[in-house]
Amino acid sequence: MPSHTDVIVLGAGIVGVSAALHAQAHGRAVTIVDRLGVVAGETSAGNSGIVQSEAVFPYVFPRAPVEIAVGALNLDPRVHIRYRSLPWVAPWVWRYFLASSPKARMRTALAMRGLVLRCVAEHRAIAEAAGALALLREGGWIKVYRSSRGEDLALADIEETKPYGIVAAHLNRQQLAALEPCLSALAKGGVHFSEPLSTGDPEALVKAYADLLIRRGGRLAKGDARSLQASGAGWSVATEDVPLQAADAVVALGAWSSDVTRAFGYRLPLGVKRGYHMHYGVQGSATLNRPVYDLEKGYIMAPMARGPRLTTGAEFARRDDPPSSAHLDRLEPSARQLFPLAERLDPQPWLGKRPCLPDMAPVIGPAPRHKGLWFDFGHQHLGLTLGPVSGLLLAQMMAGETPFVDPKPFSAERFG
Numbered sequence: 001m002p003s004h005t006d007v008i009v010l011g012a013g014i015v016g017v018s019a020a021l022h023a024q025a026h027g028r029a030v031t032i033v034d035r036l037g038v039v040a041g042e043t044s045a046g047n048s049g050i051v052q053s054e055a056v057f058p059y060v061f062p063r064a065p066v067e068i069a070v071g072a073l074n075l076d077p078r079v080h081i082r083y084r085s086l087p088w089v090a091p092w093v094w095r096y097f098l099a100s101s102p103k104a105r106m107r108t109a110l111a112m113r114g115l116v117l118r119c120v121a122e123h124r125a126i127a128e129a130a131g132a133l134a135l136l137r138e139g140g141w142i143k144v145y146r147s148s149r150g151e152d153l154a155l156a157d158i159e160e161t162k163p164y165g166i167v168a169a170h171l172n173r174q175q176l177a178a179l180e181p182c183l184s185a186l187a188k189g190g191v192h193f194s195e196p197l198s199t200g201d202p203e204a205l206v207k208a209y210a211d212l213l214i215r216r217g218g219r220l221a222k223g224d225a226r227s228l229q230a231s232g233a234g235w236s237v238a239t240e241d242v243p244l245q246a247a248d249a250v251v252a253l254g255a256w257s258s259d260v261t262r263a264f265g266y267r268l269p270l271g272v273k274r275g276y277h278m279h280y281g282v283q284g285s286a287t288l289n290r291p292v293y294d295l296e297k298g299y300i301m302a303p304m305a306r307g308p309r310l311t312t313g314a315e316f317a318r319r320d321d322p323p324s325s326a327h328l329d330r331l332e333p334s335a336r337q338l339f340p341l342a343e344r345l346d347p348q349p350w351l352g353k354r355p356c357l358p359d360m361a362p363v364i365g366p367a368p369r370h371k372g373l374w375f376d377f378g379h380q381h382l383g384l385t386l387g388p389v390s391g392l393l394l395a396q397m398m399a400g401e402t403p404f405v406d407p408k409p410f411s412a413e414r415f416g
């Protein structure tokens with residue numbers, strides 16, 4: 001006998017959990033189905049933990065030939081290319097390049113603004129209801145520069161984001177040292193985005209959000225989303241226990257979303273930017289108070305419950321290629337120059353998979369040709385930031401309410 005619910009949410013990362021919470025708040029009975037049977041078993045656990053309320057502008061592919069050449073030679077610390085995987089990833093990278101024109105970048109920024117500016121409020125609301133406010137840290141994050149060229153780039157950022165109401169303060173060396181006394185003298189100054197939140201444990205945060213869902217009557221089941229099929233007037237999916245049936249199904253499978261959408265005939269250009277992390281001990285009693293981005297060296301160091309977490313930018317490889325420590329190994333010496341890191345704490349680098357559409361905007365909304373099927377994926381570098389606010393937008397669309405932002409830029413139909 002199948003078990004009935006109103007909404008099946010496929011995927012128990014931050015995006016799926018948030019979609020489930022908002023559907024539930026709209027009066028629907030919800031079950032999350034994840035193949036791991038646990039919450040935050042993939043990318044949502046190991047990120048840098050920043051709720052980036054300043055991130056209006058998307059990360060675009062470089063346009064200047066010199067920058068492209070530097071990246072192609074694996075000399076740009078922000079990216080790492082697995083050359084053997086290039087024949088498979090190149091077509092997507094080409095689409096990313098095409099979607100990174102200044103005009104397209106501005107289009108994405110205007111679309112994302114409405115989501116990004118509300119992200120802190122949505123996190124606070126869920127965290128408060130979940131009793132998890134202590135997992136959210138105030139104090140923003142800092143983009144640190146080492147040279148006058150870095151300073152120019154950082155100051156340009158302040159100017160560009162100012163019209164969007166982003167609060168950013170230029171810090172000289174003394175001001176930076178007052179906020180982060182353990183950074184070495186190589187850090188000449190920085191830009192402090194003071195309004196974003198961060199967490200010292202993204203996995204615990206998503207689990208706390210999921211606990212709230214369960215306390216309110218939601219369920220979590222173990223099952224493979226690829227078993228999703230149309231059934232009667234709705235959808236069914238096989239789980240470890242009984243098959244589940246519902247009127248609505250939400251695909252929130254992050255980098256694995258295309259495994260399901262393709263089966264229903266949607267050829268969406270979902271790519272993956274992989275990224276790694278490693279935790280470290282510290283020398284003496286060194287402390288880091290908030291996440292720091294080393295602008296010219298291309299990594300983030302974030303204070304986590306387990307110790308400072310070094311996270312890498314984008315590795316271009318096939319989604320399921322085996323992990324490699326090459327990118328992390330390239331960045332670690334720079335991080336050691338900036339902060340007194342001690343020994344590595346993890347047996348090997350953790351690998352996460354950022355789900356990315358070429359225009360760096362997520363897909364949020366109905367599947368164009370299937371009633372009751374909904375998409376919520378492709379949150380690229382900002383899934384932790386945008387999970388809750390995307391869940392709200394989706395729930396409003398599912399309920400037929402007027403959405404709080406124009407959902408058109410997030411439509412699956414933008415890819416034809």
Ligand SMILES: Cc1cc2nc3c(=O)[nH]c(=O)nc-3n(C[C@H](O)[C@H](O)[C@H](O)COP(=O)(O)OP(=O)(O)OC[C@H]3O[C@@H](n4cnc5c(N)ncnc54)[C@H](O)[C@@H]3O)c2cc1C
Nearest residue numbers: 013015035043044047048050225254275352382383384385
């Ligand atoms: C190094 C790094 C640093 C980052 N830093 C930040 C940051 O500071 N701030 C920020 O906002 N974002 C950050 N991100 C991005 C963010 O982590 C992601 O955008 C986000 O985690 C994506 O969430 P998701 O729920 O879409 O996917 P995931 O968390 O990957 O969840 C997908 C889920 O789908 C499940 N699944 C997959 N296939 C199946 C199947 N067949 N059946 C059932 N279940 C399945 C998986 O088990 C998983 O639970 C970072 C990412 C990386 C890699």
